Amino acid sequence: xxxxxxxxxxxxxMGGIPNGKSLVYYIHPGVExxxxxxxxxxxxxxxxxxxxxIASSSDPLMIKDTFKEFGWNLDAHxxxxxVVDAYSGLxxxxxxxxxxxxxxxxxxxxxxxxxxxxxxxxxxxxIMFESLSTIMDLCGEKETIDAIxxxxxHGMLYEHxxxxxxxxxxxxPETLDLIKHELFDAVITVGGIAERVIFGQYFGVLKxxxxxxxxxxxxxxxxxxxxxxxxxxxxxxxxxxxxxxxxFVHALSTRAVSVDRIGTTVALDHGxxxxxxxxxxxxxxxxQERFDPIIKMLSGEAMGIFLVVDSxxxxxxxxxxxxxxxxxxxxxxxxxxxxxxxxxxxxxPEDIRSHFNIPESVQILPAVADKGVGVFEAFEAxxxxxxxxx
Amino acid sequence: xxxxxxxxxxxLADTKKVGGVEASVxxxxxxxxxxxxxxxxxxxxxxxxxxxxxxxxxAETATTELGKGIPDRVIVESEHxxxxxxxxxxxxxxxxxxxxxxxxxxxxxxxxxxxxxIKKIV
Numbered sequence: 001x002x003x004x005x006x007x008x009x010x011x012x013x014m015g016g017i018p019n020g021k022s023l024v025y026y027i028h029p030g031v032e033x034x035x036x037x038x039x040x041x042x043x044x045x046x047x048x049x050x051x052x053x054i055a056s057s058s059d060p061l062m063i064k065d066t067f068k069e070f071g072w073n074l075d076a077h078x079x080x081x082x083v084v085d086a087y088s089g090l091x092x093x094x095x096x097x098x099x100x101x102x103x104x105x106x107x108x109x110x111x112x113x114x115x116x117x118x119x120x121x122x123x124x125x126x127i128m129f130e131s132l133s134t135i136m137d138l139c140g141e142k143e144t145i146d147a148i149x150x151x152x153x154h155g156m157l158y159e160h161x162x163x164x165x166x167x168x169x170x171x172x173p174e175t176l177d178l179i180k181h182e183l184f185d186a187v188i189t190v191g192g193i194a195e196r197v198i199f200g201q202y203f204g205v206l207k208x209x210x211x212x213x214x215x216x217x218x219x220x221x222x223x224x225x226x227x228x229x230x231x232x233x234x235x236x237x238x239x240x241x242x243x244x245x246x247x248f249v250h251a252l253s254t255r256a257v258s259v260d261r262i263g264t265t266v267a268l269d270h271g272x273x274x275x276x277x278x279x280x281x282x283x284x285x286x287x288q289e290r291f292d293p294i295i296k297m298l299s300g301e302a303m304g305i306f307l308v309v310d311s312x313x314x315x316x317x318x319x320x321x322x323x324x325x326x327x328x329x330x331x332x333x334x335x336x337x338x339x340x341x342x343x344x345x346x347x348x349p350e351d352i353r354s355h356f357n358i359p360e361s362v363q364i365l366p367a368v369a370d371k372g373v374g375v376f377e378a379f380e381a382x383x384x385x386x387x388x389x390x
Numbered sequence: 391x392x393x394x395x396x397x398x399x400x401x402l403a404d405t406k407k408v409g410g411v412e413a414s415v416x417x418x419x420x421x422x423x424x425x426x427x428x429x430x431x432x433x434x435x436x437x438x439x440x441x442x443x444x445x446x447x448x449a450e451t452a453t454t455e456l457g458k459g460i461p462d463r464v465i466v467e468s469e470h471x472x473x474x475x476x477x478x479x480x481x482x483x484x485x486x487x488x489x490x491x492x493x494x495x496x497x498x499x500x501x502x503x504x505x506x507x508i509k510k511i512v
Contacts, residue, residue, distance in 0.1 A: 030396075194394040199424050233422050257437055259444070267448060268421075270440045281436050283421065297447040298440075300420030 005043020007277030022162040023186040033190040037165040050125040071225025132166040229279035239308035240316040241287035299327035311346040333385035398425035410492025479509030
């Protein structure tokens with residue numbers, strides 16, 4: 001089994017892709033999707049396994065630079081990477097690669113070379129097709145469909161994993177249907193989304209023959225360098241006055257700005273977190289009641305909530321509960337931060353639970369926000385809830 | 391649905407053609423970035439969107455509390471430029487940054503047109 005190297009996707013696939021299976025990244029035009037196949041290839045190179053890159057739409061000499069944009073250095077893994085050159089033949093250039101497709105416009109020529117590579121590899125490997133759509137454009141739809149069946153059969157026999165990048169240009173509906181439902185063991189859709197006010201790119205599992213995990217779409221962003229990150233456009237941090245919300249936002253964020261006057265937030269804290277494959281924007285609300293209209297306005301479309309409470313101040317717990325109502329937090333993933341744990345008289349998370357009547361399903365985590373203690377644990381707990389695998 | 395994004399980006403590109411406009415953003419009323427046209431990558435469009443939504447929202451709350459109805463726009467003037475935030479339908483808002491010498495007249499007319507268009511799309 002190999003991993004895709006994409007946060008959360010491996011969870012959906014129950015660990016990754018078993019040997020002998022095929023997976024296609026089905027990419028809607030206009031979406032940054034080709035990075036998916038690249039990230040899977042690079043992840044496996046970095047794990048020390050053998051990989052094959054079938055270059056159909058870029059010059060093998062340029063591939064290195066494309067990977068470098070994401071911070072991935074192919075030279076460090078040269079001995080494990082085989083590039084099949086299905087490009088130079090198109091532009092009449094000579095090739096330095098061991099495996100060259102003489103005529104990339106002929107499916108037989110392509111078939112011959114790819115079969116040969118698969119047979120000659122001495123171990124189970126990851127084979128990545130840079131662009132199945134380019135092959136289709138050059139060789140024809142029907143011809144390519146027959147070839148895919150052949151490659152996948154070969155992959156199964158020799159226990160290789162086959163990864164395809166496919167951009168869903170307007171091909172024949174039957175072709176697209178075959179690709180989505182028939183030809184591959186797993187189909188990951190990568191598309192654009194404009195739902196209510198959440199605009200962005202998502203991926204989801206359309207099908208995975210070996211996994212029965214339900215489909216859930218994930219928003220993502222592509223960082224250069226960095227590659228694919230699960231993107232969470234809004235996490236709201238709320239809580240009573242002086243609980244340490246702004247401190248929490250700043251402790252968590254790589255970059256944050258606050259609108260504060262005389263030591264208290266009057267409008268908003270806004271921060272950005274990039275942590276363990278997740279990228280999130282954090283909105284911190286003011287705490288005082290006079291700002292309630294702003295809190296109400298800013299908490300729309302939140303995907304998760306942090307409720308920060310001062311563990312030494314039980315009087316404020318009523319207000320804290322009220323703030324969950326103002327932010328319409330009920331039903332959203334919620335993590336309670338029991339802040340100021342280093343101060344005397346601080347209640348333990350479990351005492352807060354009984355004082356506060358918080359159901360067992362909601363996590364209460366200890367933190368000392370001004371020392372940065374517990375903030376990333378809390379972040380991981382919340383994104384886990386937001387992206388929970390059903 | 392990706393074409394909604396493209397339409398919003400076209401509106402921003404058209405707004406940019408008005409003399410003096412340096413950057414523009416479409417955000418949701420609750421502060422999420424929908425589309426942006428910002429030349430330097432140093433500014434984080436997400437933060438700009440969140441703060442503009444807060445500003446406009448606070449201004450609207452302030453004036454309605456005083457019984458003066460909803461403001462048409464918020465204009466912030468500084469030595470280095472002007473920032474204009476205006477509602478674009480119930481869900482979105484449009485914000486532009488201009489250079490300090492930009493004439494407001496034409497910009498406000500164009501903003502109103504753009505806001506009308508956004509209102510129809512979002």
